[in-house]
Amino acid sequence: MAENLVIVESPTKAKTIEKFLGKEYLVKSSFGHVRDLPKKGLGVDVKHDFTPTYEVAEDKKKIVEELKKLAGKAKRVWLASDEDREGEAIAWHLSQVLNLDVNTTHRIVFHEITKNAITKAVANPRIVNINLVNAQQARRILDRLVGFELSPVLWRKVKPSLSAGRVQSVAVRLIVQREREIINFKGGDFYRTTAIFTVKNQEGNNFRFKAELNHRFKSLEETKTFLNTCIGAQYHVASIEKKPAHRSPSAPFTTSTLQQEAGRKLGFSVSQTMSIAQRLYEAGLITYMRTDSVNLSDDAMSAIKSVITDLFGSKSYHKRIYKTKSKGAQEAHEAIRPSYIERQHIEGSPQEKKLYHLIWNRTVASQMSDALLERTVIDIAVSSCDKKFIAKGEVIVDEGFLKLYGESSTALDEETDKGDNNLLLPPVTVGTELYNERIETTQRFDQRPPRFSEATLVKHLEELGIGRPSTYAPTISTIINRGYVVKEDRDGVERKYLQLTLQNGQITEKELTEITGTEKAKLFSTNIGILVNDYLESHFPAILDYNFTAKVEEEFDDIAKGELAWDEMIRRFYQPFHQSVTTAEKEEGSFASSQQRSLGTDPVSGKQVYARIGRFGPMVQIGESGDENNKPKYASLRAGQLIETITLDEALKLFALPRLLGEYEGKTVTIGVGRFGPYIRHDGKFVSLPQTENPYTIQLDKAIELIEEKRKKDREKVLKLFPEDEKLQLLNGRWGAYISYDGVNYKLPKNSDINLLSYDEIMKLVEQQKAEGETSVKKRTNKRMVKTKK
């Protein structure tokens, strides 16, 4: 029996450490926090010094029991949870549930998993730092008070089951505010001018290159005037400037930067990145994936040095120590890096390989030399005016770290519009005459602010110090599950633009079209997200303040230093906060109806048209609510439509469907639009409208034609019927024949001849598959429940 019990947070970590410590040490994991406030109810006695009630959660009871048993047998227990606020609290909770004396129990920490660090830690134990624990308690209690007092206000004033919190509500606010910036964006247009020049090089060949005019024209007239002055003009090199430049590698990955880069370079979602990283971690291939540290252990540093020297030579090595820039970083771990730098390639799924490769490259590149560049700028004078064309070139003199890790634009938010950079420029001297092949001026438009992707949202939250590495992915899930935001692709729209070309002394004008505003996997605020945000912003501005977290973090720091009592801090916060909750609860009426937007008057009835959120979601309404004799008409908004931006025309269109076309076979024919697009409804059946048909103008005869077509298809679908039981049918589907019984589909064995199968044989197949299905039915209903919950 081992005399020493060491408790860490992660089971993977436990396995690794056990190897370093040897036989006398048993290393176990607590699987994170072991106790917490109760799942239901506030769990904080606000009347008595905010005393918290802690409980061991149902799913933690087993592990706590096991640890208790082992702790009882061990001679000495070492609490080795992470070296940060949460880790210290885990150690303290452990001491409480395991009945250990908190004043004598050994507390050890290490922020890298190396033999050296661990033996050093074991040699230098301390005891639990109660001030740090208190800072965590304050954090936990504050979050509980905010979340569990604000959410019920939303249930009463907006809609049941909604939620609000210090982190999620600010995340939603960022997205809503950005959407408003986009709505209010008034971009102008301008004309950008480029020219193609040629010059003979030393070998006598023509060298072509591009240059851009140092002026953007505001109108078409100005543009034309300029082009006219260029007819017959001469061009020569006015000046040449060569400048060395350099680029440095980025720091090794933290959780947030890994999520951003995996999103940009590999197209992974934030949660995808985390679960792939988790697998790599559990396989012992990378260090811990939830970290805010950019630090590398000494062992790793020297391994990186030798790898670089081996692969690229010692000239490519450049030792660099990175410092974290993110607010509130706690740095309990290392940066995310390969566990063994020597392993450049791993076995695994394609995704695992890609992510590992990204981590390996980033880590090694972080210790490599700068990339050296030479930037050349050539100014080209125009004989007929004082404007200049500027040709820019960039040549890489020494790749440095770029050998491994390609340029990553730090400004994730901005679409890169770097213009045209030539890789090479001709070897010209000042005064050289240039031949102008063509001048092209193109209408361009100011860019609206970009929408958030998952990764750019994480980036902004991190910059504000809001949320932790372990919560970025769950926070995104929460705001999507609550319906505050949706993640989707949206089609762009066509936009026309002008292009003028001057060639051979002739100016030609062309109108071109492009697609603009296409969005892929972006976060869009919904109507309910906007409404909840506006409610919280107006009633609880202090919580929604982007600096709220930063401010309370300062106080948590004071508590950690022992300069402030945690209950005193909470008291000061709670008094005004609770007051604002009480005030909000006293308010009468529904917030949603107070936010009703008037769109104008309906030209048919002359009544007002409104948009707002109703009982069943966002809608438009013609006429006044509460008018008993003249009830208003209602129509739901379609997916993607916002109360804030819907126009009168769009609103009126919503009332055009469902449309009654007439009767066929004594039953009405109507046109509607549903989840899968426009449809014809007749005799309880639905027929999808093909893309070519317009639901607003289609006529009865065409609809009947489509109904008959569908009937014909359905008839062809039926391969065989059975007189024994009309619920049984053999049908022809996309993947061949199948059985349909009582509305449920079943498979036919491959290569079965449907003409030979008897009724009894087929029913046997149905019974068989029904029985097989039983086991998976539970799963299926589970899935459905999750979906409806969303």
Place this chain on the structure above:
DNA sequence: CAGTGAGCGAGCTTCCGCTTGACTT
């Protein structure tokens, strides 16, 4: 794949941070 657009009816929902499962498709 409807159309709905209250107010006496019962009880529930919710936070943030630590950790990994348990299911298949």
